[in-house]
Amino acid sequence: MKIVLVNSFVNRFTERDDCCHGFVREKHFPCNLGLLAGLLKEENDVIIVDGNALELSAEKIREIIKEFNPDVLITNSTFETIEVDSEIVSGLDCKKICLFYPYISISSLKEKFKNFDYVPYGLEKELTIQEIIKGNDKPKGCYTWEDGNLVKTSPRKNSRIIDYLQKTPYEMFPMKLYDRFFVRSSSGCPFSCTFCEMARSGWIPRDVKTVVDELEILRKMYNVREVTFYDPEISINQAHIEDLCNEIIDRKLKICWHANTRADRINEELVRKMSMSGCIRLAFGVEAWDDFIRNEIVKKMITRDQIIKAVEVCKKHGVIPVVYMIFGLPMDNGVSIMEDIKAVWEMGTPQFSFNIISPIPGTEIFDWYSRRRMLCNYSDKPVCGRNEDLDINELVNYRKLAYSIMKPKSLVESLMLLKNVKLINKLLTNDLGITMFKRLLRRLVS
The missing domain is CATH 3.40.50.280 (Cobalamin-binding domain)
Known part of the structure; x- marks a missing residue:
């Protein structure tokens, strides 16, 4: 066919x-x-x-x-x-x-x-x-x-493991044109974040050896030195991520990788192993520093202490922590947004992201905004949210303010990365030293 x-x-x-x-x-x-x-x-x-x-x-x-x-x-x-x-x-x-x-x-x-x-x-x-x-x-x-x-039609019962998806046929794609490569080691997410389209969808892993086979092909045949795992959360199952790291280490595969995870799903030993296998960046969806917004509205169910500890452990083991914040969530206001910015500043993360809520149809957050007629369009975002205290223009201004405040801090923290021996050794070993230096230089001159 x-x-x-x-x-x-x-x-x-x-x-x-x-x-x-x-x-x-x-x-x-x-x-x-x-x-x-x-x-x-x-x-x-x-x-x-x-x-x-x-x-x-x-x-x-x-x-x-x-x-x-x-x-x-x-x-x-x-x-x-x-x-x-x-x-x-x-x-x-x-x-x-x-x-x-x-x-x-x-x-x-x-x-x-x-x-x-x-x-x-x-x-x-x-x-x-x-x-x-x-x-x-x-x-x-x-x-x-x-x-x-x-x-x-009736739903399909999730398999125990995705063993039918074998290696990606990269030869069928215009590989020289891509500037960012994604690899999937699992599908789904069992957590309940109200803004996420994958909430409570379950979780199924791929075979670890098959995943690392793909990494090996990308590195050896296409000289790809850096990949991002497409998984919603890379460490949902600790045994799976440990097996993945061990397989990369055992093959002596020189490749760096990034992933999203949760602050409550990592520990120091796991981050150490992730770092040894080539992890250079872990991104944490904090969403809001206010405990009520983060845990009662977004249902993230993580504590401030867990977030702070996760960031510190990453820095210790040569992994760059990234923090994501969302502006305009229900009950958000100018005070809570400034708390978000202050928290990111105090944690000292060299990389961060401040986004305006863009509710996805079918999620609990979308229904909340829809019932209150608080959906609106802005720029290239098809749907944005506002709330009783902040309209879309105010949210945009707060986002600009956040980046203007954090830019000097980002530069300082980026320079501090040069003192992180574990990170520098990892980048040099995996032929990413020049690439990361160019990124740092771009920050300094922009």
Whole structure:
């Protein structure tokens, strides 16, 4: 069967790695599409059209699809691309499947998916897509259409381990065009953060050896020296991350990596092992320094002491801690926002991110804003939130203030990294010394 996998062009600007000096456009490797390609290519004729890497217009992507004349068309879609993807697939004579990233219900967004025949949901969308291709018109874990109505089939029970996703076929992608590489070691998140589309979705690991095989291919065949794990939280299961680190160490693989995690899911011994395996950056979603907002509204369920200790442990073992804060959450105000900024300052994290809440349809936070009619648009964000105390312009001004206050602190903390022997040795060993020096120099002159 002839199959086209599409990653459409996104005019997206991503915050630089220092989270302090503006935005740059990045071309990210679509790891979800890569894993799906690896699953399908053995029994099918599969091509990849990465419109984002190649900077192709929707019209050009349609031309390529028509020329190939596929039986099945699959788009790698997000909230940012779904309208473009719907335009791309409109009127094409083939099965049209939307590989939609969020794990939430799409019932309230059904108009956006009217040009697609299927929209898989859950943590194992790849298995659902495989069943559709093999002729099952109503597989588990899928939205489809019936008499003009969007219907949801029964959910797919999560597997114990994702052992059916083997190595990504990197040779099918324009590897020289990517400036950031992602690798997935697990799927889902069992925690209950109210702003997150993956909350309470469960958790399934991939086989550790297969994951490290991918890292080895990236390093040895494509000279990739730095990757980001796509997992929502890298240390949900301590045994899994320990096995992953041990496998990297045992193979003497010289590659640096970044990941997101939670402050309550790490300890000193684990961070030490992560550092030994090449971890150079761990990002923590703190969201708010106010305990009530963080734990009662966002349901993060972590303490200030856990956050502070996590940052200190990272610094001790040569891992750069990154702190994420969200402005405009329910009950947020000028006082709580200034507490957020003060907390980041006092923790001394060289990298940080202050974002305005952008509620995702289907999440508890979205429902909170929607009921109170507090959703609004701003700049390139499709949906932003405001609350009783702060309108969107005030939130934007607080965000600018946060970065202006933190910029000198960021420069000082970045220079302090030069004294961190463990970090410097790791960067030099993995051939990243020059790259990191350039990043530091950019901060100093910008």
